[in-house]
Amino acid sequence: MSAVLVVNSGSSSLKYQLIEMTGEQVLASGLIERIGEDVGVVNHRNVEADPDNPIVSEEPIKNHVDAFAVMLARFAEHGPSMEEHPVLAVGHRVVHGGKRFFEATRITDLVKINIQDLAELAPLHNPANLDGIVAAERAFPSVPHVAIFDTAFHATLPEKAYRYAIDRELADRHRVRRYGFHGTSHQYVSRAAAEFLGKDVTELNQIILHLGNGASATAVRGGESVDTSMGFTPLEGLVMGTRSGDVDPAVLVHLQRVAGLSAADIDTLLNRKSGLLGLAGAADMRDLEARAAEGDEIAITALDVYNHRLRGYVGKYYVDLGRVDTIVFTAGVGENSAPVRARALAGLERLGIKIDPTRNEGRGGPKIISTDDSEVTVLVVPTNEELEIARQTLAAIEG
Amino acid sequence: MSAVLVVNSGSSSLKYQLIEMTGEQVLASGLIERIGEDVGVVNHRNVEADPDNPIVSEEPIKNHVDAFAVMLARFAEHGPSMEEHPVLAVGHRVVHGGKRFFEATRITDLVKINIQDLAELAPLHNPANLDGIVAAERAFPSVPHVAIFDTAFHATLPEKAYRYAIDRELADRHRVRRYGFHGTSHQYVSRAAAEFLGKDVTELNQIILHLGNGASATAVRGGESVDTSMGFTPLEGLVMGTRSGDVDPAVLVHLQRVAGLSAADIDTLLNRKSGLLGLAGAADMRDLEARAAEGDEIAITALDVYNHRLRGYVGKYYVDLGRVDTIVFTAGVGENSAPVRARALAGLERLGIKIDPTRNEGRGGPKIISTDDSEVTVLVVPTNEELEIARQTLAAIEG
Ligand SMILES: Nc1ncnc2c1ncn2[C@@H]1O[C@H](COP(=O)(O)OP(=O)(O)O)[C@@H](O)[C@H]1O
Numbered sequence: 001m002s003a004v005l006v007v008n009s010g011s012s013s014l015k016y017q018l019i020e021m022t023g024e025q026v027l028a029s030g031l032i033e034r035i036g037e038d039v040g041v042v043n044h045r046n047v048e049a050d051p052d053n054p055i056v057s058e059e060p061i062k063n064h065v066d067a068f069a070v071m072l073a074r075f076a077e078h079g080p081s082m083e084e085h086p087v088l089a090v091g092h093r094v095v096h097g098g099k100r101f102f103e104a105t106r107i108t109d110l111v112k113i114n115i116q117d118l119a120e121l122a123p124l125h126n127p128a129n130l131d132g133i134v135a136a137e138r139a140f141p142s143v144p145h146v147a148i149f150d151t152a153f154h155a156t157l158p159e160k161a162y163r164y165a166i167d168r169e170l171a172d173r174h175r176v177r178r179y180g181f182h183g184t185s186h187q188y189v190s191r192a193a194a195e196f197l198g199k200d201v202t203e204l205n206q207i208i209l210h211l212g213n214g215a216s217a218t219a220v221r222g223g224e225s226v227d228t229s230m231g232f233t234p235l236e237g238l239v240m241g242t243r244s245g246d247v248d249p250a251v252l253v254h255l256q257r258v259a260g261l262s263a264a265d266i267d268t269l270l271n272r273k274s275g276l277l278g279l280a281g282a283a284d285m286r287d288l289e290a291r292a293a294e295g296d297e298i299a300i301t302a303l304d305v306y307n308h309r310l311r312g313y314v315g316k317y318y319v320d321l322g323r324v325d326t327i328v329f330t331a332g333v334g335e336n337s338a339p340v341r342a343r344a345l346a347g348l349e350r351l352g353i354k355i356d357p358t359r360n361e362g363r364g365g366p367k368i369i370s371t372d373d374s375e376v377t378v379l380v381v382p383t384n385e386e387l388e389i390a391r392q393t394l395a396a397i398e399g
Numbered sequence: 400m401s402a403v404l405v406v407n408s409g410s411s412s413l414k415y416q417l418i419e420m421t422g423e424q425v426l427a428s429g430l431i432e433r434i435g436e437d438v439g440v441v442n443h444r445n446v447e448a449d450p451d452n453p454i455v456s457e458e459p460i461k462n463h464v465d466a467f468a469v470m471l472a473r474f475a476e477h478g479p480s481m482e483e484h485p486v487l488a489v490g491h492r493v494v495h496g497g498k499r500f501f502e503a504t505r506i507t508d509l510v511k512i513n514i515q516d517l518a519e520l521a522p523l524h525n526p527a528n529l530d531g532i533v534a535a536e537r538a539f540p541s542v543p544h545v546a547i548f549d550t551a552f553h554a555t556l557p558e559k560a561y562r563y564a565i566d567r568e569l570a571d572r573h574r575v576r577r578y579g580f581h582g583t584s585h586q587y588v589s590r591a592a593a594e595f596l597g598k599d600v601t602e603l604n605q606i607i608l609h610l611g612n613g614a615s616a617t618a619v620r621g622g623e624s625v626d627t628s629m630g631f632t633p634l635e636g637l638v639m640g641t642r643s644g645d646v647d648p649a650v651l652v653h654l655q656r657v658a659g660l661s662a663a664d665i666d667t668l669l670n671r672k673s674g675l676l677g678l679a680g681a682a683d684m685r686d687l688e689a690r691a692a693e694g695d696e697i698a699i700t701a702l703d704v705y706n707h708r709l710r711g712y713v714g715k716y717y718v719d720l721g722r723v724d725t726i727v728f729t730a731g732v733g734e735n736s737a738p739v740r741a742r743a744l745a746g747l748e749r750l751g752i753k754i755d756p757t758r759n760e761g762r763g764g765p766k767i768i769s770t771d772d773s774e775v776t777v778l779v780v781p782t783n784e785e786l787e788i789a790r791q792t793l794a795a796i797e798g
């Protein structure tokens with residue numbers, strides 16, 4: 001048996017999954033947080049043996065090298081055994097692949113230099129991803145490491161969709177274009193939806209709505225991303241937990257002028273204190289739905305703004321695709337919130353979209369939530385970025 | 400007989416029209432440019448007597464007070480006679496009405512203070528508009544002056560459309576919201592389209608595409624603006640002659656960081672050096688179409704980006720309206736460019752939109768350019784902001 005270790009490293013965190021590829025079974029998963037702080041938190045789950053009881057502990061974790069040492073210690077102590085399930089390869093989530101990386105790529109020194117170079121475009125993410133790679137290479141020196149880029153699925157965007165209407169030369173010099181993110185999820189979900197329907201992904205025009213804490217919409221034609229709502233960074237597009245999504249760029253200039261905010265302040269404001277949090281003081285959709293149910297006007301407005309934006313992207317991509325076969329909801333909100341889904345597609349009978357309220361109830365999937373006579377098939381399909389990363393990792397080392 | 404003088408004053412320019420309201424006839428029109436420069440340029444046309452021969456002259460024009468004196472001198476010398484056509488009222492275009500002005504408003508001292516106060520939101524436009532008002536009041540002291548706001552038609556936007564997903568308190572404190580512009584044009588055109596079709600505007604769901612140097616799209620439900628593409632400022636939305644329209648707000652932060660641009664530089668960049676000009680070095684649609692026809696790839700891409708954005712808004716508003724009765728093209732590009740119109744709505748048969756290529760040929764209107772069996776009636780309707788201003792001016796002083 002042979003497994004792939006999937007790694008997602010943030011600046012102060014490390015998420016991992018060990019996946020047995022024969023049956024695509026998750027053997028273990030974990031989350032190490034507060035790396036670099038006084039006390040780190042380690043959460044390890046032996047999914048194979050004891051899925052309901054994570055082992056939680058606290059201890060100082062200096063850096064990502066330490067984090068991998070702790071991870072290996074948990075595996076050794078609580079299982080599953082890495083001898084029984086030898087790690088065949090490590091798959092790393094990397095946020096920004098720029099224009100260089102269109103697909104899963106075996107990590108070499110040159111690849112690492114390129115990931116570092118792309119830090120200019122993703123200053124928060126790429127350096128942290130690289131820290132994880134370097135630490136993982138030390139922990140697993142004799143297996144191949146593969147980078148899976150969050151931007152790669154959007155490498156197929158046509159120029160009309162990726163080019164902003166700003167000075168061409170300046171944009172090219174500073175690598176300003178729409179890259180799109182959540183690519184691994186959009187790729188996984190678009191394929192999983194096709195499979196669930198017993199269709200060939202190349203024959204479907206799809207709109208994928210990834211609604212989590214971060215949120216993005218993608219138009220997928222015949223399996224290829226042709227437009228997506230996140231742009232140069234993950235800030236653009238839909239209303240998210242703490243991100244504004246679309247906003248008149250002149251608002252930034254205005255706030256710098258009248259409120260005395262710096263460019264860095266604005267960055268923090270729009271990425272961390274906006275979205276649902278900025279609108280209503282809570283980033284979590286469950287909180288807002290509970291408050292809205294009690295008649296809280298602020299929460300109701302926040303949901304209205306969220307929904308209005310979302311519907312706008314459905315329309316935008318409908319026109320782009322000309323004909324839509326499926327609309328797919330995924331991620332935390334998309335998989336679990338029937339009211340969000342119902343509102344997003346209400347009143348669109350003219351576009352051949354009819355939701356069945358009973359089918360739409362409840363959580364999880366994959367399932368169809370449109371009526372039998374709905375021209376567009378609407379689905380809920382749980383995303384699984386880790387599995388997609390593991391699959392692509394395997395393909396990259398076999399290919 | 401009695402006439403309304405329509406005034407549109409910029410920081411260094413003054414545009415005017417004298418309109419006889421009985422038959423809604425333009426009697427005279429003029430443009431005074433380079434106010435405050437060494438040599439000003441005056442262009443006056445006695446439309447009644449000699450429409451094809453404007454009187455052009457050059458002379459220094461210190462300020463807006465001088466400009467009105469020059470204008471009156473041209474009327475006195477070249478006609479039409481203001482004794483035969485006494486000015487009943489002066490209608491002033493004012494760009495920003497904020498949340499205070501929802502309709503044409505008789506100008507008082509308080510109104511002027513409010514227009515000045517709104518300069519924080521429209522620093523380029525409102526002070527210039529106010530200069531024009533003050534000068535016009537001196538030139539026409541005994542008639543009522545009325546302000547017509549470019550934002551007023553969008554006062555009906557619902558909160559879901561006008562609220563950005565940023566910090567609520569900060570937004571409210573600094574008056575950050577979607578205001579929308581080109582309102583006078585959208586209002587005029589939506590009504591003119593209904594009239595042309597012999598329908599009641601309250602019964603129609605319309606998408607108005609105002610495509611000029613500036614460009615904006617508006618969703619009009621039953622005569623009321625319910626969403627519009629320009630936002631806090633006229634920068635947001637469609638690709639324009641020199642404005643970027645939508646862009647990931649993080650691009651601004653990035654360019655400040657890596658290219659060392661100031662907030663003011665960014666403002667200039669996005670408003671004056673972007674759009675078609677930034678993409679292809681020319682802001683004028685005619686230039687781009689000529690170059691594209693010769694196979695110029697840069698021009699073709701610019702038109703693609705322009706068109707892709709435009710189609711996105713058609714889709715967005717289609718979904719917002721749920722059912723669309725008419726789509727109306729107006730302004731310089733919308734009225735004159737058959738290729739832009741054809742591309743904007745190509746391949747949308749699924750949405751009940753079918754353009755008739757023969758009807759679409761040529762310029763001007765009002766005319767229908769969709770096929771008889773197109774569910775959505777597509778029109779070209781020339782805009783006439785001056786006439787709309789004159790009408791609203793008259794209504795305000797009569798009401
Ligand atoms: N039952 C539910 N109803 C509504 N929203 C839910 C529900 N369960 C989870 N969510 C939402 O899912 C979001 C997290 O989604 P997720 O995809 O895990 O985010 P991330 O982008 O962090 O991966 C949370 O903000 C939460 O509001």
Ligand SMILES: Nc1ncnc2c1ncn2[C@@H]1O[C@H](COP(=O)(O)OP(=O)(O)O)[C@@H](O)[C@H]1O
Pocket residue numbers: 610611612613614640682683684685686688730731732735736762
């Ligand atoms: N025949 C034409 N074909 C294409 N574009 C045209 C044509 N005539 C005028 N235009 C375009 O109209 C634009 C000006 O539109 P207009 O509505 O006058 O702009 P403004 O926003 O300045 O009022 C110009 O940029 C020009 O490209």
